[in-house]
Each structure stands twice: as C-alpha cells, then as structure tokens.
Amino acid sequence: MSNPVDRFSSRVADYDKYRPSYPLDLINKLLEQSNLNQRSVIADIGSGTGIFSELLVNQGVKVIGIEPNDAMRHSAEDKLSHKVNFTSLKATAESTCLKESSVDVITAAQSFHWFNKDKTIPEFKRILKPNGILALVWNQRCVEQDFQIAYDEILGAYAKDYDSVNHKNLKDNEVPQFFDSNRMETYTYNNEQLFDYEGLLGRMRSSSYCPLPGTTEYSRLVKELEVVFNQFSLHGQVKFKYKSSLFIGPICC
Template sequence: MPVVHKAAQVGFSTQAGTYNQGRPDYPDELSSWLRHTLGIDVQSSVVDLGAGTGKFTRLLKPLTDHVTAVEPVEPMRQEFAKSLPDTPIVHGTAESLPLADASADVLVCAQAFHWFANETALAEIHRVLKPGGRLGLIWNVRDESVDWVAEITRIITPYEGDTPRFHTGNWRQPFNGRYFAQPELTCFNYAHSGPAETVIMNRFLSVSFIAALPDPEKAAITEQLRELIRTHPALRGRQTIEFPYQTQAYLCRRLD
C-alpha cells in the first residue's frame, strides 16, 4: 500500500472533527454539474476517492444509491461513518484501489487529487473506470483578491513545506494524454457563511500542514488568525462572515 504523505496522515488524523466543522460545503450549482457534465444518474456507480469525512459524498447521495467512498486515514473514516452510516467506505489509496476493473462509471476527488497527482494513480483510476468513464476533480479555491483572504494565505504559506498543494498547478502534470484527456474546467462562485470560529479558525487549523505542526507553532498561527479577526474592518465584531471561494470543477474523460 503506498504511503500517505505525513502531513495528511498526521494532520487529518488529529483534526478530523475540526475538518468536518470548518471546511466549506459546495455551491448548489455543482449538483447540476455532477448530473449533466459528469453524467451521474440513478444507475451510475460512483467512487468518491479521498472522501475524508464525507462532506462531498453528501452531494452524491441524492443522485445515485451506488456510491462507494475510499479514504486512507482511519479517523477520517470514523467521522464519515458517523454522518453517513449507510454509505460503504473502504480503506485504500489512489495508487491501490480495492475495487474491481471497470466497476465504476464515475470517480470523483474533491479537495484531494493534489495529494496523489501521479501517473500511477491515474492508471489505477483508469483501471477502475468503465470505458467512457469520467473523472471529476473539484476544489474550493480561496478568493485572494479579497485583502483579508490574502492575509490568511500570507500567514499560513510559510509552513506548507513540501506538502502537495493545489495552487502550485503540479496536479496537472500526469495528464499527458495516456489515460485521460486534458481537464475541462467549470467555475462557480461560492461563499462559506458562518462565525469566524468556523469559517476561519476551524478551517485553517484543520489544514493538513498546520494541524501537523508542533503546538508552539500552531499557537503562533492561532494568535495571528485571531488578531486578524479582531482588527480587520471587514471581520471585526461580525457575527457572520462570508468567506469567498471559487469552486473549480474539472471533467477528465477516460481515454480507451
């Protein structure tokens, strides 16, 4: 079984509950994209790879009863089972899926593909998908044109080290024309609405490489985030904050 990156294994193990509380949901329009662009209907067999606590799996459940979740981190699977007890979730990684050949119509990865963006993973996903199958990649991307969002990025970025990140664009490299066509992008605007404790503190303390830090460094980041909330005019004294995101959804067509 391939090794899970340390930041994911440690960070997501220690912060599975916080992750579930702090991560944004998804725009309503994404359900239409799943139906019409990825082609999910009531008969579709769908795999949610890197399912985590099941935040994205909840969007799939109204579309089809044939959903299987795959997640390598045990505490995440435990959180998933609490909220989606009727949905099967199995231990596995993108490079070693415990699924039969040509057993899925669609495979989706939400907030996850950058962790395993390599040709071995794409070959394994290709194996599991049926001819004509579709791979869907989804990320909620912070809108850093907003100054206080950019300031959050400035606070956390020095700690990311070698952690795989969506913003580097390295996740595109395995799409070399062998297993899948080039990703086709659809964008949606989205705002995560809630108190600062949820949409900022829980959200960023559950970031993998932050959650995996030693306590003194984590405390320093916590204080910087709280100071931003206390002092920024757009955040100070607000009971509800609208955290702006752009949801990027990519269709990748399986090549036969």
C-alpha cells in the same frame, strides 16, 4: 513531509465542521455531464469525512467512498452508514480494491493533489468502465481578497510546510494532462463561508499544515489571526470566499 494518509488524523472534527461544502449547481453539472442513471456507480476517491460523498448520495446516486485514513473514514461512515446507496472502503487512490471496469464516474474532491499520479492514473483507467468519466473538484480560496492575503501571510509565517503541500501547487494548466486530449470541460462556481472568530480558527486548524495546538507556532498564529479577524470582520464575521472548480471529462488514454 509526513505521510499524507496520516496528516489529517488529529484534525477530523475541525475538518468536518469547518471545511466548505460544494455548490449544488456544481453537483448538478457533474451529474448532467456524466449521464448517470440509477444503476450507475461513483467512486469518490479520497472521500475524507464524506463532505462531497454526502452531496452525491443525497442525489440518489450510488457512491463508494475510498479513504485510507481511519479517523476520516469513520467520520463519513458515522454520517452516511444509514444511506443504502453509500459504501465505504479502506483503500487508496493508487490501489482502490475495486473491480476492473466497475465504476461509471471517479470523483476526487479536494484530494487529487495528494495522490501519486504515476500510480493513480493507471488504477483509475483500470476501474473505470468504457466511456467512464473523471471529475476533479477543488474549492480554491480567493487569494486576491484582502482578508485572504492577510490570512496567507499568517500561514506563510507559522505553517512550515504550507508551500509544499498547498493544493495550489497543482496548477490549473497541469490538470488537462489527466484527461483525454481536448475533451476536458471546466466549470467554476462562487462559494463562500461566514465565520466568527472561533469558526475562522477552526477553519485554519482543519488544514494539514496548521501548527498543532500546544506549540509555540500555534500560540503565535492564534494571536495574529485574532488581529486579522478584528481588522476585516463585519458584524462579528468574516467572509471566506472560494471558487469551486469542476474539471470533468474522459480520462487520458
């Protein structure tokens, strides 16, 4: 498997354009559970193109985006550099370069499954203030949807490392181990996107395991995806359904 830091370098435009955002209700719940004020600081780890950071920044919260991939970080900076409450750093989850006890909340949206947990958790403990909060967030595709079953079959056929890097490899019942015992709370919200065929193809290209354009696998994938789109589309669109999950609480001791 290639270096996780580099996997999205050629996919930034598709990632920023076609990846889903997160429900406002989820953001509001995170802020409510964190008891933040105007002096509070959130470190958004693995902030990517700034999809989640932007939602937090727009709520008036001070956010430090931590992202090691240059192309993704630059995309976030292009969008958010005019926001005085956003700071961007080239760093990793395992070594954030932040001061000890300097942040009130750590968020990781669609990114925690990429981290080295043995190194990340001690680093998170180091930078969190006493009584700080950890919030892990994922948009999880509703794979029981008939359309998603067909979509998954295409990925299984042509995305050679889909099974090894899929975030579903980190099961929900494993997540509590990263939180202080019995103090993690879980909230789930409905989320969806509507795609025409070009949008659906862009959504697939945004995934790190999708074959790159110009390869034989990509050409075959495109043909099969068009068949699936025509089978399930209604009025020229397919509905891409998600469950947006928030896991939040004090970090494990």
